[in-house]
Amino acid sequence: MIYLDSAATTFHKPPAVYRAVETAMRTCASPGRGGYAAAQAAERTVYRCRTLAAELFDCPPESVCFTSCATEGLNIAIRTLVRPGDRVVISGLEHNAVTRPLHAIGAVTEPVRVPLFSSDAWAEAFAGAVTKGTACVICTQVSNVFGAVLPIDRIAALCAERGIPLIVDASQAAGLLPVRLRAWKAAFVAMPGHKGLYGPQGTGMLLCGRMPQPLRFGGTGSLSAEQTMPDFLPDRLEAGTLNVPGIAGLGAGLRYVKALGRGGRLADERRMLIRAAAELRRLGASVWTGPSQTGVLSFCIPGVDPAEAAARFAERGIALRAGLHCAPLAHRTAGTFPAGTIRASVSSMTAPEDLTALVRTAKRLYF
């Protein structure tokens, strides 16, 4: 299989990730519950991952709370900050992980919509939309559909200056672009563990710049005689047994990301993508590209439904994602709703030949 769906999950992981998961399953019991060696091994495993994440994402270790995915983190963050009827400014590129919780709460959302790849336009549009009456700003750092990079430093500075809490969805950015809880003065930053951080599915982190309201209540291995949840982090959000094998794998993924460095990887991914985009465009495909973009490429074959096209690519062993990518708002913003697009997305595990195969197959099938 030629795997080009890394924006969904990085299917191919560094070998150390697989090893870490198995080692944890064989050596770790439940962390924070027992004083015996296997429990302590679990505690060490979890703490190593937590401190590494804190180092990479500019926050204290206690502010790193493990979740099952970015969606869980976003739900916690949104439930903490947003009340029914609140006015919330969001980017026009948000995922359903943001828009559905807001809808469920009954918030009034105000999507900011500008041309996809214009950093200045995004910053200016946010500056116009965020006012005294704004309860909260929620912004993805990178679009999961188009790979467009939003000027999050500028949006964060704006929120800090106006005293508006900011939630950042770093799902497509973590591991690839700087993520800085403290520097941004963000209220919360949510991310999955299984995309650009190369951990297993079922892992994620919520970085907390303020005290969250828990969604899950239960045992934390702390203050057990009391019936209220602890008022300190990370325990407040970590009721129940943690996914220790997943966190072990995530820790190995974080070490890999740290060793790889961000700049080189982003440049490699962009280089592969730009070449493929140019060739697809030359063939006659519609392609969405811009100056500030990660390794995510949306394209369409004229006259062909994206889902049908992706199915034909899959028959030839090429894994792509078609449709709305759980982000109908982003497609409305780009004018690709309701059919959506075909998305190819790469990681550090992608070879340039994989994209050559994509272009060659597109040519054979449609041009």
Place this chain on the structure above:
Amino acid sequence: MLDVYLIYRSVTHGQGAAAVVQRAGLRSRLIRSPANLAPSGCAYALTLRRADAGAALSALRRAGNAPASVWLRTADGRYGRWEP
């Protein structure tokens, strides 16, 4: 003998304290706290030699990670509040 107990409310805070003490070149061990040192239930104790406790507490205060309470375990197995 590790007879001074620094009490932390959460395992993560205790681990952070253990890391600070290790960086200070001191030996410690993180254990589940005895119940009578944690009236709200389930806490963690960073245990140290009495000779190291003063230096450890200084390092922890500098790092902004002071314990909730400090106890000394006496030879008869009782615990008493302790100040270095």
